[in-house]
Amino acid sequence: MSLREYARKRRFGDTPEPGDDAAPGKRGRRPIFVVQLHQARARHYDFRLEMDGTLKSWAVPKGPSFRVGERRLAVEVEDHPLRYADFEGDIPKGQYGAGHVDIFDRGVWSAEGDPLEALATGKIDFVLHGERLHGGWKLVRTAQVRSGKPQWLLFKRDDAWAGDLEADDLLDGQGTDANGSWEGTARATGKRSAKAAKKATPAGRPRARPRRVDWAARAAALAGARRKPRGWKPPAPQLATLRAAPPAGDDWLHELKWDGYRLLVDVAGGRAKLRSRNGLDWTPDYPDLVKAFEALGADDATFDGELVALTPQGNDDFGLLQKAISGSSNAPLRCMLFDLPSLGGYDLAHVALEDRKALLAELLGDADPVLALSRHIAGHGAEVFAASKRQGMEGIVSKRHDARYVEGRSTTWLKSKHAQGDEFVIVGYTAPKRSRTGFGSLLLATHRDGALQYVGRVGTGFDDAMLRHLAARMRPLARREPTVPLPAHVPFRPRDVTWIAPLLVVELEYRGWGKEGLLRQASFKGLREDKGVDEIGDADARGTTKRGTTKRAPAKTAATGAARQRAPAADPGGGLPRVSSPGRIVYPQLRITKQRVFDYYRQVAPLLLPELRNRPLSLVRCPDGVRGPCFFQKHHAATLGGSVRSVPIREKDGGSEDYVYVDDVAGLLELVQMNVLEFHPWGARIEDVEHPDRLVFDLDPGEGVDWNAIRAAAREIRARLREAGLEGFLRLSGGKGLHVVVPLAPKADWATAKAFCEAFARAMEAQAPQRYVATATKARRKGVIFIDWLRNGRGATSVASWSLRARPEAGVAVPLAWSELGRTKSGKDFPLDRALRRAAGQRSDPWQSDGWREALRQTLPEL
Template identity: 45%
Template sequence: MARRTARPTPPGHAASPPRGGRKAAALPPFRPVQLASLVDSVPAGNGWVHEMKYDGYRLLIAVGGGEARAYTRSGLDWSARFASLLAEAAKLKVRSALIDGEAVVLGADGRSSFQSLQNALKSAPESIDYFAFDLLELDGEDLADLPLLDRKARLAKILPKAAKHIRYSDHIEGSGEKLLQSFCAAGLEGVISKKADARYIGSRAGSWLKAKCIKRQEFVIVGWTPSDKPRSFRSLMLGVHEQGELRYAGKVGTGFDTAELFRLKAMMKPLERKKPTVKAPRAETRGAHWIEPKLVAEIAYTEMTNEGTLRHPSYLGLREDKKPEAVVLESEDSVAEATSASPIPISNPDRVIYPEAGLTKGELAAYYAAVAPIMLPWAGSRPISLVRCPRGRAKKCFFQKHDAGSFGDAVKQVAILEKDGDDQPYLYMDTPEGMMTCVQMGTIEFHGWGARIEDVEKADRLVFDLDPDVGLDFEAVRSAAFQFRNILQQMGLETFPMLTGGKGVHVIAPLVPRAEWPEVKDFAHRLARAVAQMDPGRFTAALPKAQREGRIFVDYLRNQRGATAVMPYSARAREGAPVAAPISWKEMETIDKPSHFRITDAKALLKRASLKALQGWGRADQMLPDL
C-alpha cells in the first residue's frame, strides 16, 4: 500500500561507521534556527558574548546513524552541496549531534566572502569551511535549555583541534564595541552578540543581536536594463516587500564578473514578462525587461534614500536558500530598545476576557509572555490567522489573516499570491514583541499555515484533526488517535499528538518541506477516505455535518494551501480558557480531556516542554509517502 519514508543515504550525504566504539544514534531532524535582530551598535555589559559575523550560508549539520546531513535555515536539505564538510562531520566522535553554524570560504586575508562561497559551490566545494557556533543536541540529549556558554563548552569538546574544515567559532565576553570597531576596520562583516546565559529558541527571541559594518540584505530581482552586448545587461532592477507589497528598490550595476553576467541573463530570460513587476519611475526603467519575481540576490549598499532606493549598491550573489516572498526590508533597531526588558503595554488589563472563569486580558497577556519561548518555534515565521475578541470571548470574535501595517512594525507581512493573481499581505510574527502586539490588539487564538514563510508552497507538516460528533466522549477520540497513529506508523510516518483545547486531538506528522500543496492535500484526502472506508462505524471523511452522526470526522482540510490549524500553546476562545498543548503518546493513554491545560498553567507547560518525554516533539526527518 505504501513505501516507508525512512531515508537512505543519497548521493552527497556522508556516511561513516560510528567512531570511538560508540553506538550510532538516530540522525537528529531539522529544527527552526535562532535568528538575530539587527541593531545599531553592540550591547554593553558582561552578560553578552560576541562572535564574528560570517559572510556565508547558515547551516545546521546533523550527525547520527553513521551519516551526516546539512540543512539550510529554512529546512532545505543541501547535503549534496556540502559533501566534503559532511564527510568530515560524519567522523566526529559522537553518537549523534545537531550543530548550528555557517558555511564560508576564507580568502588569503582570513575574511569570508559570499561571492567566493558561491563560486566554490559551483567548482571547488572542497574549499568550503564551516564555523560551528552552537550545539543543539548531543548523543540524544536536547541541549536547547542549557545556557549558551554551556552549549558552546560541549561543542568545543566534540570538535577536533586538527579538523581540516570544521572549526569552532570562538567568542569574547564584554568589550563588544571595541571588537566591532576592529572588525569594521579590517573590512569584516560585523558582530553577533548573544546573551551568555540564554537558552536556544528557534525564532527571533531578542537574545541574539547583530551589528553590521556594511549594510546588506536580500532583494528580489524584478528585471534588468539592456546593455549594448547581446548576452549581457547593464543593471538589475530590484524590489523588496514592505507591508506585504513588493515595491521598487532601485538598480544595481556593479559586482558582476563576465561569467555571472551571462549566467544571470540566461536565468532571467525565461522569466521575462510584459507587465511591470513593480511600480517604478519611468526615467529609471526606460527600456526595462521585467521578469517574474523568482530570483533573490544579496546586495551591499551604503544607505537607502528617502525614496526607498539603494545608494551605491553592489551585487554579491544569488541567494538560493531564500524565497522571494520572504524578502522583507530589514530595519535597524536601537540596541537600547532591543535589550530593554519593557514589555508591550497592555491596555485595559482588567477587562474580563473569560467571564465564566473571571480571567482578564492582563492574565491572558501574562500567559503568552511566559510561553513565548516555547510557542514561537512553532507559530513564528509562518502565515498566521488570528482569532480576535476585543471585548472578550463571549462577545463578537473574528478571524484576521491580512494586514497592511495597522499592527505596527513588530507584526510583519508576507506577500502571498491569491487565486485572482494578486499578492495579499498575510500576517506573521517572529518575535515575542510581535506576539504580544497581537494580544494587545485583542487576539486570543493563533492559527498557522502548514508551511513557513521561507516557502509557503511546501508543507512542513500533516495535521489530522480528529473532531468527534456531539455526544461522543473523549474515550472515542483517544482510541481514534491511537488507531490513526498506527496507520501512519505503518506508512513510515512518525506522529505526535496535541490536545486542541477544544473537542478533539490533532495527530501531527512533521515533513521535510519538499511536497507541494496539491500533492499534500491529495494524500490527506485519500488517506482520510481510506480510513473511513476501513472503519465506517468510527470514522467519516464526509463534509456535511448531517453525515457525521455518532462518528469522528477526520478533518483533512487542514492540509491545503491557505488552511490553518491552531498552534501549539495557543489559548482558545472557549469556556474555561483552555490551551492547545503538545503531549506524548504515553500521556495520551490517560489524559482526561482535550481542554486539560488552561492559561493558568503557564509554569507547568514551560516545565513540561523541557521534559525528556517531550524533547523532540513535533520533529522528524521524513517525507510524504506514497499512498
C-alpha cells in the same frame, strides 16, 4: 461570515457571479468600497466594504441617505469576493438573488483604527471617497436580527457632503452636473431648499473655475517652452543629490522636504492619471485627487509632487500616511506640488524652475485644498534648514532658480536631511553593479530578543576608498550558511547574498522605519571599531539586564520551528508593547483579564514562537472577550503593530496579498495587545509557501462520542501513519478533540499533500464507518469522529501548540508525548493556569522525546 456561505448559496455554473475563490490581483493599496443597485425580488442597494480580503456586505432596502442623522436599515449578509466589486448584469431566475445588478458607486474608504475590530464591536465610523458617495458615514449594529442576519443602521455624518437627498435621487445620471456640483439633482428632484443646496456644495469640493484661462498661451509665453513633438512622453522624475548642508547664495530656492510618496500626474484630454515614482498606476486609489486635478481646467499637463498625510498639528507623518493608505486612519491627504514639466501642449523642461513654479502657483490658485503648492524661499539656506528642524520636518530640498527639469539625479536639486543615527551589525553584502567596485550594499542586523534580526540594507554614503576597504575586511569573514533569516519580501534574491560572520559594526544615518520594520533611507557614516557586536541592539535582548548583570538568552531555534525550550518565569526582554485596558475581562467564566492573557503569552513565548515564526498566520481576535464577537484575520494591517510583519503571497489568479507573520516576541505580543487570542499558522514557511512541512489531522468528535473513543482514534491514526512510513505527534486541541501532527521535509506541493490527507481519512472511514467520517457535513457526524483533513490545503490553518482558545474554559492547545495520552480526560485538560505551570516545569520537549527531529526528514508516500 465567510465566503463559504457565499459559495453555499450559489451554483456557479448557472450564475455569472464570480466564484468564491476569485481573488483579484492587487489593484491598488487602499481598501475599496462598492454600492450596487440590486433589482431583485425586493429592490435594494448592496453596500460593500473591503476588509481582510473580502467584501463585508449589507443590504440597504432604501439606499443611503445624505440627510444628517437619517438612519437606514442595513441587513448584514454573507461576505462577497473582491471581484464582485466589478460585477454587473443579470442573475438568472431560479438562482439566489435573481435580478439585475448595476454598480451605483465605487471608490476607496478608510476608518479611524482597525476596521475589523470596529466591525466586531458593532460600530464602524468611516469615510468614503467615491464618485457619488463622499465624506463621513457610520454603521451601527442593533440588537435586532432578521432571518438570522444581524441588522445595522447606516447614516450620514454631519459634514460638507451632507444634503437633502438620497441614493435614488442620483440615478439616471442626475447625481452631479458637469461642474461637479449637486445642482443637477436639485433641479431634477425639486426636493431641496436653497439652504440645503448651499450646504451640499461646500467650498472645498472640486468645482468649475470662475474664469476660463488659456493655459496653452500662458505656457507658450515662457522662455524655453517648446511645443510637444509627436510621440512625446511624460518624463521620469527628477531626483535630488544628498548633501550634508544646503548651498549658500540667492541662486537657490529652498523648499521643505516632504516625507511621503512621490506622485506624478499626467493629464491628457482632461483626464488625470496618477503614477508612482516607479511607474505604478495609482489612479484608482485616489479619486479625490483625480477629481481635483481634472477640475483645474487644464486639458493637458504634467505635475510633480509628493503625497503626504497631515497630523492635527499640520505636520507630515510617513507612518500616518501608511495607515491612511491601508484604510486604518482618516488623516487628511495632500498632494504637495513642486513642479510643472508640461502644460497646454508645451514641454516646459527647458523653462527656468522659478518660471515653472510661478505658472504652477497660478494654476493652483483656487484648486481643491487636497492640492497644495510646495512653497519656497529664495536664499537663506542655512536659516531655512534650521527652521525645518524646529518644525519637525525631514529636511529641505534646494533647487537652482534657473534649473531645467531633467530625468534622474542631478546637482541642480540638492537635499539636506535631519537624520537619525545608530549602529548596526554587518551580516552580508550584495555584488556590485555597473562601474561600482567592492560591493553593492551591506545587509544589516541588530539584536532583538536574544538573536540578530535583519533590519535592511545600506548602499549609499561610501566613497571608492571605503568600498575597497570594507570589501577587503569582509572577504575573510565569508560563510556559506545565512547569518540571519531574510523576510520573503526583500527585493533581491538570497542566493545573491554573500554572508559574513557578524563581527563588523557600522554607524548609519537613516530616516525612521518602514512598515515592514526595515530601515528607511539609510546612509553609511563609518565603521565603529570601538563597538563590539554584543553592544548593538536592545540590552535586554542581548541577555544583559539593565543593572548590567548577565542572564541567559533564549536558545536559538531550528529553522523548521521544531526546537523548543523551557518557558522562562520572567519577562523575556525589553521593548515590549504596553497593554491597553489591562483590567478588561476576556474570559468571564474564569475572570481572566487581558493583562493575564498578555502575561501568559509573554511567558510561553519561547515555546510558542517556534510554532509561529516566519509562517503566515490566521488570527482569532476578540475585542470584547470571548462573550463578544470574534473574527478571523489573515491579511496584514498597519494597526497590528510595527513589529508585526507582512509577506506578499501569490493568489490563485497570479496577484498577491499581504499576509501576517511574526518573527519575534515583540510582534507576538503586539498581536495579543490587539486582542488576538488564537494563533493558527500555515503548514509552510514564508520562504517556501508552496511546499508544506507539516500536516495536521484534527479528530473532531460528534455528539455522543466519549473521550476513550477519541484517544483510541488517535492511537489508530498513529498506527496507520506508521504503516505509511510516517510518524505522527500528539496535541490536545484546547477544545473538544485531539490533533495528530505530521512533520515533513518540504518537498511535496499542496495538491499532493491534500490528496494524501483526503485518501488517508477516507480509508479510515471505509475501514470503520461506525467510528469515523471524512465528510464535514454535520448531519453525518453524530456518534462518530470527523477526521478533519481539510486543514491541509494551501492557506488552511490549524491552531498552534501553546495557543489559547477563544472558548469559555480558556483551554490551551498543549503538545503531549504519546505516553501521556492515557492520563488525559478531555481536549481542554490544560486551561491557562495549568498550561502555564506545565510550561514552567517542563524539563524537555515531549515531541523531541518522541522523535520529532528525526521525523523532519520524512516524505509522503506515493498514492
